[in-house]
Amino acid sequence: MTDIHRADSARVQPPGAAHDLDELSTVQLVERLTDQVAGLVRTEMTHALTEVKDKGTRFGIGAGVSGVGVLLLLYGFGALVATAILGLATTLDPWLAALIVAAVLIIVGSVVAAVGARRAKNALPPVPEQMADSVRADVDTVKEGLR
Structure with a gap:
């Protein structure tokens, strides 16, 4: 040496x-x-992966809640079909009960689907925005240090 x-x-x-x-x-x-x-770079990549996982989880939950809302809407429309059949075949009491059940299912399903869609929309795009901002700040700091 x-x-x-x-x-x-x-x-x-x-x-x-x-x-x-x-x-x-x-x-x-x-x-x-x-x-x-x-x-x-390792730190920024770790933050990016965490951010993407969090957004993916929020999107999945929103999509699941929307799916439940859509299922309730389908049951509501099924009940409406049953209501029309019962309305034609019987007197007022049975179809009125079916109409009330259908209306409740449609209202609840619409609210649940709207909440789920809003949650899914808020989770998009699944891009690590915070990491991108952090990298931009790092690059700006390095540029200022080189001046």
Whole structure:
């Protein structure tokens, strides 16, 4: 090992220790930059994956709730068909009861479907927006540091 390399390696301190940047060699500075950029990329990717998973979960819940609403609407329309049949075949009492049940199912199904659709819409697009903003801020900071 040459004297220059020994002097540089003697100045290397453990990570987290305070460094006087004027004392670090170019190689050490480039190594630190490489390590910091790699750490930053890993952190941003972890945040992006977390954000996409969260949005996917919200979308799935919204779609499931909408599915239940649609199912209730189908039952409501089925009850309306039964109401029309009963209305033609019998007197007022049976079809009026079926009409009331159909109306309640349609109202409840419409509300549930609307709530589910709103939740699904709020979860889209499943793009990691926070991560993208964070990366933009990081790039801006690096650009300012290079000036």
